[in-house]
Amino acid sequence: GQAEAKPQQPLRGAAVARYRVGWVSRASAEQRAGRAGRTAPGHCYRLYSSAVFADRLLEHAPPAIGGEPLEGVALALRALGVDNPGAFPFPTRPDPVALARADEALRALGALTTTKDGSGGGGGVSSPSSLSSSSSSSSLTPLGRAMAFVPLSPRHARALLEVASAIKRGEARPGALAAALALAAVMSLESPFLHLDGGSGTGSGGGGNEGGEQARKAAERLSALRAAHARLRDESGDALSAVAALAEYEQAAARAVEEAEEEKAKKRGGGSSTTSAAAVAAAAAAAADSWCAANGLHAKNLREASSLRKQLGATLARLAPSSSGKKAAADDDGDEDGSSSSSSSSSKSSSSPLLRRPSGSTRVALLKAVAAGWADQVARRVHSLERLEASASAFSSGSMTSSSAGRAVRYQPAAAAADGGEGPSVFLHPRSALCRNRAPPPAWCAFADLVATAKRTYMSGVTTLDPRWLLTCAPGMVTVQGESASSSSDLAEGLSAAAYDRGLDAVMRSRAATFGPRSWPLPASRVEEPNPEARAAVFAEALLSGRALRSLAPLRPWLAAPPSSMRGGKSSGQRRVAAVLEALMREGVGDRCAVGSVASLSEVWSRDPLFLEREILSSGSGGWIRVGGEAVAASALAAARVEAASWSKGGGGGGGGEGEEVVVEEKKKKKTTKKRKNI
Secondary structure (H helix, E strand, O other): OOOOOOOOOOOOOOOEEEEEEEOOOOHHHHHHHHHOOOOOOOOOOOOOOHHHHHHHHOOOOOOOOHOOOHHHHHHHHOOOOOOOOOOOOOOOOHHHHHHHHHHHHHHOOOOOOOOOOOOOOOOOOOOOOOOOOOOOOOOOHHHHHHHOOOOOOOOHHHHHHHHHHHHHOOOOOOOOOHHHHHHHHHHHHOOOOOOHHHHHOOOOOOOOOHHHHHHHHHHHHHHHHHHHHHHOOOOOOOHHHHHEEEEEEHHHHHHHHHHHHHHHHHHHHHOOOOHHHHHHHHHHHHHHHHHHHHHOOOOHHHHHOOOHHHHHHHHHHHHHHHHHHHHHHHHOHHHHHOOOOOOHHHHHOOOOOOOOOOOOOHHHHOOOOOOOOOOOOOEEEHHHHHHHHHHHHHHHHHOOOOHHHOOOOOEOOOOOOOOOOOOOOOEOOOHHHHOOOOOOOOOOEEEOEEEEEOOOOEEEEEEEHHHHHHHHHOOEEEEEEOOOOOHHHHHHHHHHHEEEEOOOOOEEEEEEEEEEEOOOEEEEEEEEEEHHHHHHHHHHHHHHOOOHHHHHHHHHHHHHOOOOHHHHOOOOOOEEEEEEEEHHHHHHOOOOOOOHHHHHHHHHHHOOOOOHHHHOOOOOOOOOEOOOOHHHHHHHHHHHHHHHHHHHHHHOOOOOOHHHHHHHHHHHHHHHHHHHHHH
């Protein structure tokens, strides 16, 4: 009459699962009793009294929506046009606070816009009342609409889109998409690694030589399984370890299919082939299961993960045919090492490309995908000084208990407790791959779940993170100091601190950033200058000095004022500065209100070749060119237009190559073409 359940306890940004044994419902008991006598006459005996059945058992179990994450429900409703999911007529109305926290999780993933009052952002802790009031004031972002289009949970969809973005930016190969599907599959199921208990092989086994022999074999077996786990484990944590295990499993299954096909071909050549396709599949499954047993892995979990990965690949192939296929398999990072574990026959027999163990750029892309999909489930290691300060504070307040002390490595989740307090410390799960590594515990990590026991709260599905990734992978949880672009102080800071980066073709500024409601400091980030006037002024300085376009370098001896005078802005009172700034800010490109890059300048020049000619070529009082330098300036400006056009066609300057060299190279190509035509 009792069953082990895992109810969810709310924690801002995550849910703590605590296994508890409780009574089943009367409906469940009746359903189980109905199984007796289904195939033959039988009886059902309840091991509890009728009074317990009538008094302690509920009539029906609580609806599952009350204990499940609602991020997917909230995202689907908003994609369907329901701006306020709390007003939707659910058959069983969920907790409004749970819906509001689902919106907060979507906001952390970048699927929802941040409310005007900043609730739900990375910089502060929101109360349940403020969460409920702000649930209807957000709308889906373009990223959120893309996440709703992917037939996965919001977290897995966010991770998949992060890998797709890395492929689009050229940071990963197309084969990384198949690895991302494998990551989504393995993180949807339990860990494939069996728990290896060392106590089973240490006993005497009944005494005598026979018992000692059994103990020795058990110890050898345990040592072999641990060696197999060490080979499959990834030093980054549990997520990529599970992907590596799935890759090895699929390769073992493919080898078994290949061997069965070869045996079938031999029998067919001898005239005694009676092996069917079902028998080949059964033999391959048996071989894969025996491989799992030899390596200490859950065969059922890996079988389900492999099937789920192929189903996800087939679904995405129907939605976007270019997202998967043989090209993705050919471009996989497994070729970087020169080691290809797939054979032609096994790849032909499978409709899905054979998975390989992630390496190189694919591995980095998967780690960033975990940071993006579980952005609100990040934890940071608590160092000794911080722990001592917290313990001293707890001792002085009288809240310190005997369980506060411990030698295990403590972590603090980025999310606060449900009541807005500090929340409990969390620890690495003893079965985590990071506990098996000899390397020191990571400073930052992401976790898939929190599991509470009588002693501690553990993190499961832990993956090591580089905090620098959070700046781009989790912008919804990052607060950059001085993000307001309208204040005069921000303009002054931009004019003094920003600089043009030719490699990025952007005006950048270093800013301090913090992560999450606890405002954890992140490494200093370089962000694009948000203030349009500061962006235009700094770019104009780089333009006039010849650092943005090398073709304008001949202007330097003929300038009536130093290019650094542009940093004075409109408030400097110089007409030449104001004229250039007004022109650059007037001709913004796209949603940008100022020209601040060579690419945007080239686009304006393609529409108006005379842009900036009057402002730069003006001479005399208030002009930029000294008397006598008009011809040099006109020639340099014409060469700059050619250089900017070649820059935009070539995808940027890459931080190197001179603009003059680009022009000369174009002239050489034209001369070579003319010679070939004459010949």
